[in-house]
Every structure is written in structure tokens, then in C-alpha cells.
Amino acid sequence: MDLTVVAYVIYLVISIALTIWVARTLSRNGRIFLADVLHGNEKLADAVNHLLVVGFYLVNLGFVALYLNGDGTVADARGVFEALSTKLGVVLLVLGVMHLANVYVLNRIRRRGAMEREQFPPVPPQGYVAPPAGA
Template identity: 80%
Template sequence: MDLTVIAYVIYLLVSIGLTVWVARTLGRAGRIFLGDVLHGNEKLADAVNHLLVVGFYLVNLGFVALYLSRSSTIDTARGIFEALSTKLGVVLLVLGVMHLANVFVLNKIRRRGVLDREQVPPLGPQEWIAPSAGA
């Protein structure tokens, strides 16, 4: 078997495995986070979380597929390691950037929810008091 094909197979297995692992981790932690952001609305939190995980899979697996091709052939075992280190390094960087983007967006949503909660007084007005003559 050609060494380039072996490098492709290893790249795909590791990249897809990493993408699945990161997506599952984000899905588990994201669900709890979204439950807080969405004020305990579990159905909405699950739906938003599922959409985020699907989008994460689509972007990352699409990138993995596009980044698969190689212009030159690999002739040595050293070439396999060099090609894999470059390709997997880029995939890991993309996964990290996607993770940070997800956290940034979720944190922005959470901040907005916290600000909305702080603007609503804990109790409604109880009665109206007329201003005094000197005020």
C-alpha cells in the first residue's frame, strides 16, 4: 500500500476522532451552560445545544475533508510523520478556534441574560407615594 494512503487513513481516523471527542465534550458542558443562560428552559437549551453541535461537526469535518489532499507523494516513514504533524496540528488549531468561538458566543448570550435579570427589580412596586412639597 502507498505511504500517502496510509498517511490519509491515519489523518482521517485521528481528525475524525478528535472532532467527535471535542463535540461531545462541548455538547455535555454546553447543555448545562445553556440551561443557565436560558433560565432553566431545558427544551430550548437542548435544541440550541444540538444545533451548535451539528454546526461544529459540519464545519470541522468539512475542513478535515478539504484539508485531506496532498500535492506530493510520501516516500518514507519520516514523511508520514511530517505530513501528519502538519495536518493534525492545523486541525487541532481549527478545533481550538471553533471551541473558543463557541465559548465566546455562549458567554455573550449569558452576559445578556444576566444583564436582563439585573434590570428587573426582584419585587414589583407596592404602592405609590406622593412627593412631599419640598422635594
């Protein structure tokens, strides 16, 4: 078997495994943020979480598939490691950027929801207090 094919197979196995691991981690821990943002609506939080995970898979696995194309043939074991380190490094960077983007968007949504909740006083006004005469 050609070493280029071996490098491709190893790249695909590791990239897909990393994508699945990151997606599951984001799904499990991001659900808490979504439940908070959606005011405790668990069913809606689960639905949005599932949609985010599907989008994450589509973007990352699409990138992994597009990046599979190699620069050339791999001649020896050293070439396998060099090709894998470059390809996996780029995939890890893309996964990291996607993760940070997800966290950023969820945090922005969460903060906006918290600001909307703070616009109303915690208790209704109890009465009117007239300002002092000199003010």
C-alpha cells in the first residue's frame, strides 16, 4: 500500500475522531449556556443545541474532506509524520477557532438575555418620593 494512502487514512481517522470529541464536548457543556439563554426552556435548548452540533459537524467534516488533498506523494515514514503533523495541525486550529466562535456567540447571547432581564426592577415601586426643594 502506498504511504500517501496510509497518511490519508490516518489523517481521516484522527480528524474525524477529534471532530466528534469536540462536538460532543461542546454539546454537553454548551447546553447549560443555552438553557440559561432560553430562560430554562429545556426542549428549545436541546433543539438549538442539536442544530449547532449538526452545523459544527458539517463545517468541520467538510473542511477535513477538502483539506484531504495532498501536496504530493509521501515517500517514507518521515514524510508520513510531516504530512500528518501539517494536516492535523491545521484541523486542530480550525476546530479551536470553531470552538471559540461557538463560545463567543453563546456568551453574547447569554449576556444580552441577562441585560434584558435586568431592565426591570426586581420589585414594583412602592410609592412616590418627592425630590427635595433645592434639587
